[in-house]
Amino acid sequence: MKFMIYLVVLFLVLNIMNANKVAMANSLIQDSCKKASKFEEPHYYNLCITSIKQNPESQKARNIDELTVIGVKNAISNMTNVKGIVEKILKERKYKSRLSEKLLRDCSKLYSEGNDFLTKSLKYINSRNYQEVDNSIAKAGTVPRTCEMGFNGDNNQTSPVTKDNDVLFEVVTIPRSFNHDAHIVPRIA
Ligand SMILES: *[C@@H]1O[C@H](CO)[C@@H](O)[C@H](O)[C@H]1NC(C)=O
Numbered sequence: 001m002k003f004m005i006y007l008v009v010l011f012l013v014l015n016i017m018n019a020n021k022v023a024m025a026n027s028l029i030q031d032s033c034k035k036a037s038k039f040e041e042p043h044y045y046n047l048c049i050t051s052i053k054q055n056p057e058s059q060k061a062r063n064i065d066e067l068t069v070i071g072v073k074n075a076i077s078n079m080t081n082v083k084g085i086v087e088k089i090l091k092e093r094k095y096k097s098r099l100s101e102k103l104l105r106d107c108s109k110l111y112s113e114g115n116d117f118l119t120k121s122l123k124y125i126n127s128r129n130y131q132e133v134d135n136s137i138a139k140a141g142t143v144p145r146t147c148e149m150g151f152n153g154d155n156n157q158t159s160p161v162t163k164d165n166d167v168l169f170e171v172v173t174i175p176r177s178f179n180h181d182a183h184i185v186p187r188i189a
């Protein structure tokens, strides 16, 4: 009987501890997303919250660096998905012109480079080289913009992935803001 009571109490304590951990993670996410969206359009806050919470690891995040890692991983998966969309268009020859085909191939290459930068940023987070974290995520952030500019610049072509590139750009800026707010320009709370 005593042992049963012990088990029940242990179970309750563990549950409370876990609920406490989740609550702490969620308040970290909210605070960080609030800071990150300070100078952004209103929808950015919701995008930040939903995209970070999409990753179950976020419920265990204890500090801003762990949250940045989650944001970078989200960005990598987003970049990979958009690259997949572009490659499908190429494979199915759904592009509008030879020029458009060439531009899509350029974009596909850019997405790979973008993911290399994001992967590098994970190493920099590990070694707490926060300035390099900022630089490498920033470089990844130019990818969706450069891809779009190929179409809309001198070439006057319509990009089939404008919407995806817009979202991708924002998804990449989320971990950059986390890192920036926490380590580059620490704000006085
Ligand atoms: C990129 O991430 C956003 C936010 O999680 C999501 O809404 C969007 O569908 C993703 N795009 C792709 C192509 O995976």
Ligand SMILES: *[C@@H]1O[C@H](CO)[C@@H](O)[C@H](O)[C@H]1NC(C)=O
Binding pocket: 156
């Ligand atoms: C760009 O493309 C649009 C639609 O195809 C066309 O109406 C317009 O004249 C083009 N502009 C230039 C500068 O080529």
